[in-house]
Amino acid sequence: MIVGGVRAEPDSAAFLLVAAEGGDRTGPDLGNWRVNTGSDEQVTASLHASNKLITGGGALGYSPVLTLACRPDGEPRWSEWLQLSDAVSASRKITISVIVDGGGKTDESWSVGSRGRTLVRDGDDGIKRLASANRLTLSWRFGLLSGRGEADFELAGLSEAIGQIAASCKTDPP
Template identity: 85%
Template sequence: MMRDVVVAAALLFAATSVVLAEPDLGNWRVDTGRDGQVTASLHASNKLLTGGGALGYSPVLTLVCRPDGEPRWSEWLQLNDAVSASRKITISVVVDGGKTDESWSVGPRGRTLVRDGDDGIKRLASANRLTLSWRFGLLSGRGEADFVLAGLAEAISQIAASCKTDPP
């Protein structure tokens, strides 16, 4: 009799665990800011050297949805080292092996690169891998960030729902 109660409790626990399971977001971190914008962020799988080469950091790709703003969707690439461009920068974008060049805006202090619009999010929705490459400056060399996009479709769905809009 006691064994039946234990088995029933275990089955009930297993059933509720399945129902309450969160979507698999991989390494994506979803957050809602004070201004209401919803973000999903992912650290690059590689490190860039900074300063004199003694320290390394992983750039961060952030997908942004603004519930009441335009543009509604944006991509941000957050860096620790500033690029020397002031307004626009050309980034080489490789999505699952297909390469293209895009113009991104340079954010405050040159440490955030921004691409507005939902077309960038659309191109990533079913992708597995993203590589972004850019020049820090005329003599400063190139930066490259590799991202494994596991969990991206779930992250986009979650931020769209929180933003009260359809996914791109």
């Protein structure tokens, strides 16, 4: 994949590290998902992309992080976030192209969060579209002249992670 004129390579070392960290878990197989149930404000599950985006003129690379969240007391109850290291130039809304399991591309409007490094989509419909999916690709423009970013996510363990989030949030899964 080409990002800002630089080729982005899969992050296999991070995959191995994450897989090694999860070897001693008990309970449902959450794959590479990391669930955080320690907050009264929200319960989250996060997953690093299987590819890296190159930043800093090609000197640094990072994997965007997809986070699914549920708020036990609040609206919207469910949301999803995409955390980036490079800021997008949009200030309020950004169009993200979404491909689930290699199907057709759908364009969605996401809000731009703090310092342009978090993209947010509220509502449970985004979580529903992923519930039985195996793969997710998100693509967006960083800015008018700065190219596109793309993040690929292998969603193994997602239905278990959603179930755990919903149970901790004391609600039904979307």
